[in-house]
Amino acid sequence: MAAPLPLIFRNPPLRLCTHHLLYPPLSIAKTSTNPYSLISYSPTNTRSFPILNSTQMEGDEITEEITETTQTNVVGKKKVFVAGATGNTGKRIVEQLLAKGFAVKAGVRNVEKAKASLPQDNPALQIVKADVTEGSAKLAEAISDDSDAVICATGFSYGWDLFAPWKVDNFGTVNLVEACRKLGVNRFILVSSILVNGAAMGQILNPAYIFLNVFGLTLIAKLQAEQYIRKSGINYTIIRPGGLKNDPPTGNLVMEPEDTLSDGSISRDLVAEVAIEALVNPEASYKVVEIVSRPDAPKRSYEDLFGSIKQR
Numbered sequence: 001m002a003a004p005l006p007l008i009f010r011n012p013p014l015r016l017c018t019h020h021l022l023y024p025p026l027s028i029a030k031t032s033t034n035p036y037s038l039i040s041y042s043p044t045n046t047r048s049f050p051i052l053n054s055t056q057m058e059g060d061e062i063t064e065e066i067t068e069t070t071q072t073n074v075v076g077k078k079k080v081f082v083a084g085a086t087g088n089t090g091k092r093i094v095e096q097l098l099a100k101g102f103a104v105k106a107g108v109r110n111v112e113k114a115k116a117s118l119p120q121d122n123p124a125l126q127i128v129k130a131d132v133t134e135g136s137a138k139l140a141e142a143i144s145d146d147s148d149a150v151i152c153a154t155g156f157s158y159g160w161d162l163f164a165p166w167k168v169d170n171f172g173t174v175n176l177v178e179a180c181r182k183l184g185v186n187r188f189i190l191v192s193s194i195l196v197n198g199a200a201m202g203q204i205l206n207p208a209y210i211f212l213n214v215f216g217l218t219l220i221a222k223l224q225a226e227q228y229i230r231k232s233g234i235n236y237t238i239i240r241p242g243g244l245k246n247d248p249p250t251g252n253l254v255m256e257p258e259d260t261l262s263d264g265s266i267s268r269d270l271v272a273e274v275a276i277e278a279l280v281n282p283e284a285s286y287k288v289v290e291i292v293s294r295p296d297a298p299k300r301s302y303e304d305l306f307g308s309i310k311q312r
């Protein structure tokens with residue numbers, strides 16, 4: 001019934017117990033144009049990080065949940081560090097931040113690529129080299145003490161490295177959080193994905209969930225990074241979009257609590273907008289939101305949308 005993951009790890013990235021693979025019958029999502037509109041499956045162990053020599057993950061294990069209640073948000077025209085700024089969503093976040101008057105530090109793997117793809121000759125934009133797999137110390141240098149917030153829009157690149165999702169979507173995100181902790185940066189926005197907790201949602205047989213986890217346990221890597229953020233004490237907003245589209249937004253934004261949506265899609269332009277609204281809206285603090293767009297959804301304000309999601 002459950003789909004065992006056909007991956008062989010010398011150091012398994014997490015312990016998959018039998019009960020994690022025995023969730024009830026899975027519901028297959030209705031759309032299939034994008035694996036993200038299909039996913040489902042379930043992870044759990046939030047503390048077991050594998051050791052990969054080629055990747056640095058320097059964060060100490062966080063053993064106690066920190067009950068941070070300060071509602072600090074980035075308001076006004078502050079500087080925002082964007083990790084994965086050359087990505088399809090990342091560059092939209094950069095463009096929208098600049099348009100809204102923020103200063104932006106674009107963290108990229110390839111500076112030349114960034115210079116060619118990001119807005120040029122804008123004094124409010126600084127491009128810095130920042131590979132999230134190179135450890136939190138280097139990232140802290142890149143973010144430095146002039147950044148007020150970090151938005152993470154990274155995603156591993158498909159290739160032959162089956163560990164890439166763990167290196168980027170898990171360790172890389174943890175490294176960013178640790179860099180923020182070192183610097184005292186207390187606002188972190190993560191672009192994650194719906195169905196990261198698909199197993200707990202009874203979506204273990206969702207084709208998108210299977211597809212993305214078969215390649216390097218991508219969704220499980222993301223979920224563990226989310227759990228690290230949530231225990232870190234940092235003021236976070238985790239945004240889990242449905243399948244991403246480059247087309248302009250259509251319909252209205254639907255925002256639901258964690259582990260609710262199992263299909264649907266959304267324009268990357270709208271994901272970028274939600275990330276920036278999360279920065280400025282106090283109602284977004286310490287929340288996980290799942291987003292898609294639907295033509296029949298009512299138009300609602302961001303204050304109303306974020307306000308309708310409970311902190312957990």
Ligand SMILES: NC(=O)c1ccc[n+]([C@@H]2O[C@H](COP(=O)([O-])OP(=O)(O)OC[C@H]3O[C@@H](n4cnc5c(N)ncnc54)[C@H](OP(=O)(O)O)[C@@H]3O)[C@@H](O)[C@H]2O)c1
Binds near residue numbers: 034036085156243
């Ligand atoms: N595709 C979907 O339908 C979908 C749905 C839901 C959620 N998501 C998630 O949403 C996020 C954004 O997706 P997207 O499609 O916009 O991403 P994308 O276009 O694939 O961009 C990914 C970005 O991450 C960067 N990156 C990769 N490895 C890195 C590393 N080691 N250090 C620093 N940066 C690194 C890439 O840099 P380079 O430009 O140098 O390659 C690129 O800028 C991802 O986390 C993705 O998993 C995707």
